[in-house]
Amino acid sequence: MASTVQQRLNEVAAVGQEIAETGVAYLDGKFTPLADAKVSIATHALQYGTGVFEGIRAYWNPAKEQLYVFRLREHFERMAGSVRIMRITLPGDPDALSEIALELLRKNGFKSDVYVRPLAFKAARSVKVALQGLRDGFGMYAFPLGAYLPTGGLAARTASWRRTSDDAIPARGKLTGAYINTALAVDEAHDFEADEAIFLTADGHVSEGGGANIFMVRDGALITPPVTDDILEGITRDSILQIAAELGILVGERQIDRTELYVADEVFFCGTGAQVAPCVKIDGRVVGDGQIGPVAKKIGEVYFGIAHGDDKAHPEWRTAVYR
Numbered sequence: 080m081a082s083t084v085q086q087r088l089n090e091v092a093a094v095g096q097e098i099a100e101t102g103v104a105y106l107d108g109k110f111t112p113l114a115d116a117k118v119s120i121a122t123h124a125l126q127y128g129t130g131v132f133e134g135i136r137a138y139w140n141p142a143k144e145q146l147y148v149f150r151l152r153e154h155f156e157r158m159a160g161s162v163r164i165m166r167i168t169l170p171g172d173p174d175a176l177s178e179i180a181l182e183l184l185r186k187n188g189f190k191s192d193v194y195v196r197p198l199a200f201k202a203a204r205s206v207k208v209a210l211q212g213l214r215d216g217f218g219m220y221a222f223p224l225g226a227y228l229p230t231g232g233l234a235a236r237t238a239s240w241r242r243t244s245d246d247a248i249p250a251r252g253k254l255t256g257a258y259i260n261t262a263l264a265v266d267e268a269h270d271f272e273a274d275e276a277i278f279l280t281a282d283g284h285v286s287e288g289g290g291a292n293i294f295m296v297r298d299g300a301l302i303t304p305p306v307t308d309d310i311l312e313g314i315t316r317d318s319i320l321q322i323a324a325e326l327g328i329l330v331g332e333r334q335i336d337r338t339e340l341y342v343a344d345e346v347f348f349c350g351t352g353a354q355v356a357p358c359v360k361i362d363g364r365v366v367g368d369g370q371i372g373p374v375a376k377k378i379g380e381v382y383f384g385i386a387h388g389d390d391k392a393h394p395e396w397r398t399a400v401y402r
Contacts, residue, residue: 103186105179106218108170110186113220121204123213128256130200131161134351136224137184137193137400138387146189146400149351149386151177153314158197161252166210167199170217177398183219184400194224194352200255227352228291230379232359232371233274235288235346237337238264242278242286242309250286250309258290265289275348277340277361280309285335291350292316295343296374300329308334315349315382318396322381325392328374345372347379355379 104116124130133155137148155173162169169176180195187193202216240263243250248257264276268289276289285304287293292313294303301323306312323330340346344367346358357375359366384390388397 102220102222103183104218104220105183107216110183116218116220118202118216119204121206122200122216123203123205123207124200124216124255126206127201127208128254128259129165129167129210129213130198130255131158131165131167132199132253132255133158133195133197134253135180135195135197136351136354136386137189137195137221138383139189139191139193140388141190143388144190144401145388146184146193147386147388147397148180148184148195148400150314150318150396151180151398153317154351155180155197157312157314158199158253161254162199164249164252165199165201165254167201167215169199179219180221181398181400183221187221189221189223189400191223192225193221195219195221198255224352226354226356228348228354228356229274230354230356232357233348234272234360235275235277235348235358235362236268236271236273237362238267238276238278238289240264240267240276240278242280244281244309245307250311251306253311261289273360275353275356275358277337278309279337283337284308285337285340286310288348288350288353291348291353291356294319294347294349294375295335295340296345296372297339297343300331301374302331302333302335304335305332311350313350315351315354318382318385319349319355319378321393322378322385323374326377326381328378340366343367345375347372347375355382 102113104113106116135154155176197219199217201213203213243260268276278286280286287310341364346366348356357371
């Protein structure tokens with residue numbers, strides 16, 4: 080597994096190099112070559128992590144020759160909430176930002192699955208440690224992206240790093256500086272040859288993965304931690320709760336003990352980046368029978384079908400890019 084983890088890290092590094100050299104980005108109110116979309120070394124957000132971001136996926140359907148953005152407006156609605164925490168002003172409402180995202184994708188002419196990254200940040204060149212009275216900036220870029228986490232069954236490890244609490248650095252919003260917490264936990268997981276980390280809250284309950292929400296199946300019920308257990312209020316998480324209910328699966332939101340994951344029938348992660356990623360081993364212990372379970376398999380099939388536009392359900396979740 081060590082070689083598998085390292086291979087994926089190498090692939091991520093290669094993607095990072097590619098997006099640094101190609102494509103069109105949006106910055107300071109205009110579209111520009113991605114290579115020219117730069118900020119000063121003195122930028123406040125670079126020094127102190129005072130920014131907010133989103134992760135949005137678009138899925139290419141070759142049969143229909145169409146690129147579908149998954150739950151586009153909901154991402155900018157969440158971003159509008161996150162910037163309130165950081166006292167950042169966005170350059171438009173969710174509808175206006177959605178149009179910028181669509182135009183960005185059209186200008187790049189993508190014909191593959193794509194990841195879109197909007198970023199709002201404190202753009203002032205200042206060493207003042209504060210939020211008010213500082214100029215705001217906004218940018219957006221996109222790049223091709225396949226699976227961020229393995230979807231064929233991954234290994235996870237409970238992090239020694241605890242999830243930051245809402246009264247310290249809120250996990251509810253996608254705050255750039257908060258992802259130091261994620262980086263430490265995921266890096267530790269990789270040191271132990273695992274693919275993903277699992278955070279615990281300050282009182283020892285399961286919170287979420289390093290960069291994804293978490294679900295478990297016990298006695299036929301699909302269970303996930305509540306939004307009050309220091310989790311990102313995930314859009315994919317919300318989608319899966321709706322899909323599961325429509326499939327007739329009993330769903331619940333409650334606190335989860337660490338050892339419940341050891342005795343669960345199934346465990347899987349979900350998120351814009353992670354998509355639906357089943358977990359077959361936690362802390363060296365096999366989950367269930369060590370195979371991808373029927374609940375994760377079915378939910379994954381339905382999720383990908385809807386996102387790609389092959390399943391006609393939930394048309395309101397898809398926004399077509401090309402006219």
